[in-house]
Amino acid sequence: MKTIDPTQLRNQHLDSKISSTLFRISQKKILYLLGLLFLTLLVPQVAFAEVFVPLHEYLGYFDSTGIYTVVGNVKNENSFAIIPTITVSVIDDSDIISKTIKHVPLAAGKEIPFKIKFPELTSNTPILVNPEITFEKTITDEIPIQILYDKTLIKHDDGHITGRIQNIGEETIYYPKIYAVVHGYENVLDITQNIELIEKIEPGQILDFSMYPDPAIIEDVFYYSCFAPVDTTVIPVTAKKDDGNFDFRYDSGAWYSAAKFDETGTTLSIKGYNSYPLETYANFEFPPISGDEKFSVTLNDEPVEFIQSIDEMGYWHVAFKVGPTSQGILKISGFEKGLPPELPKIPQWIKVNTEWWITNQISDIEFLEGIDFLFEKQIISVPERDVLSESQWKIPQWVKVSAEWWHEEKISDDDFLNIIENLVQRKIIVV
Structure with missing residues (x-):
């Protein structure tokens, strides 16, 4: 186990929340929802004031591992920054599954894609309901990262894209991420992000990036658009622990689901998979319980080399590499018993x-x-x-x-x- 300077994880966000609700509805309600869905499809976009998700950039598909995946793109046409909250619902036979994600701050006149996966679905013909979107006003500066639209921005024959970004600001940006919308010849196919971990980019520095669409749609990729740089992105997860909820987050080019603790509350297991043909990364963020935790990591019971550190807000980070086209059960051990105390607002x-x-x-x-x-x-x-x-x-x-x-x-x-x-x-x- 290695230790790194906590300031290297300085820009990790703690500002996301996902909740998943599953309930039974009658056949009558299903017919009502289907009628409502038909009417809403006639509306050109889903809007709340000047914040909306264009329906031509909102879709669901089954990824290469069979997981139903919903992607979309939030646009902010206000003159001020916002924090958008998107609720996505899917009708699965006679059930409705809803998930809500509170996204990262979005500057005025900008857009930010999102992706939500539904491994709980059992139907082969789910019905995607139009998203609900709300927002709160905030203050944030535009991320000073620019995509270089030159001969280095290349879409390759296998559907992936490579390019370069430049920090055009005056400060170092930590852990930047680049999102993009993937288009086919007639419609949007996917939302993707840079596959490699970029720890930081200094003022004026130029760095390479690459993006891969899901293997299920690579043959249909035509072009990429709506490149959106952000300096933070996290996916929130909740697992039951000691008769309570343990909230944590992760940032990764891979996807993780079905998190649960063992009976002692000291080992977390979670299913993970990387559908991309390249190595990527994972960075898990945990609230401290005692502050003396010493973690260990295994994948399919084999030890994984990792870095443990603590950030400026007092949260633990466990970071490691994820192999190409890999999947399995990740286990992180070393948690203290009980639930984390409430951390002070000021570090x-x-x-x-x-x-x-x-x-x-x-x-x-x-x-x-x-x-x-x-x-x-x-x-x-x-x-x-x-x-x-x-x-x-x-x-x-x-x-x-x-x-x-x-x-x-x-x-x-x-x-x-x-x-x-x-x-x-x-x-x-x-x-």
Whole structure:
């Protein structure tokens, strides 16, 4: 087992939630739903204000392993950023299976594809219901990653595509991912993403990427469009553990399902498969229980080499490579018994920084780096905030009084966050 610097996983998001509901309905209700589905098919797009999923970019298909897969593309035509929540429902014989995904922040005028798999389906003729979409307003900057539309962007004979991306911003982007919509000659076929792990891309740096569609549709691929770069993406999972729910997330070019703990609550097993003909990666993120966990990983009972680390929010990460066209039962052992405690809103390292700042052990700029992190992670936000270089950051010394109260636990995390949010909004603190 190796250890890496926690800041390497700095941009991992903790902002997704999936719920799956399965219930029985009568034959009468099925007929009603089919009639409703017929009517909604006449509508050109599913919309909520200026956020919608075009129906010509929304479909379901059986992938190369027989799993029913639903793909779509969320468009945000508002003048502000949003966090979209998409609910997808499928009629499976006399059952309705619904899944909801809270996606990553989406900047104004941008789009983001999504993919949801339904391994629970038993019917060979499922009926896909139009998606429901809601959103909440947020603040996020456009990801400064550009697809290079030049001779290096190539669609190959086997349907996959290779190309290059460039960081056109002024800051390092950690764990970027590129989504794209895969088209056939007449319709959309799939949603895909870069197959290789990109740990980071420095300002001005150019990196290669490759994308593979599901093997079930490679012969029908015509072109790729709607390339959408994001700096975070996670798939949420819930497993029963010690009479409660254990929520965790993963980021991977492979797909995982049917997660469950053993009777002791110390070993997690989950089915995984990589349908692509290339090696990819998996990065699992777990909330800590004791903070002293030491994990081990096996695939089909064979040891897997992995990296264990902890990020700046205090979450464990277990990362490893996934072989091409592979599948099996992944087991991760080393969990403590019981369920994780609720983590504080503000990471512990920021509290340590605050103590050092109060006692003049670090500079104002070093303290403000922690405050800027709270904005990056959307722990706090203001309606408008200019992006400034560190040389323009400023903070009055009297703010140390409030910081000291928080460090001494005379005021709560929420009180401190409200104070900082108010001071930044009034431009007393500039960061």
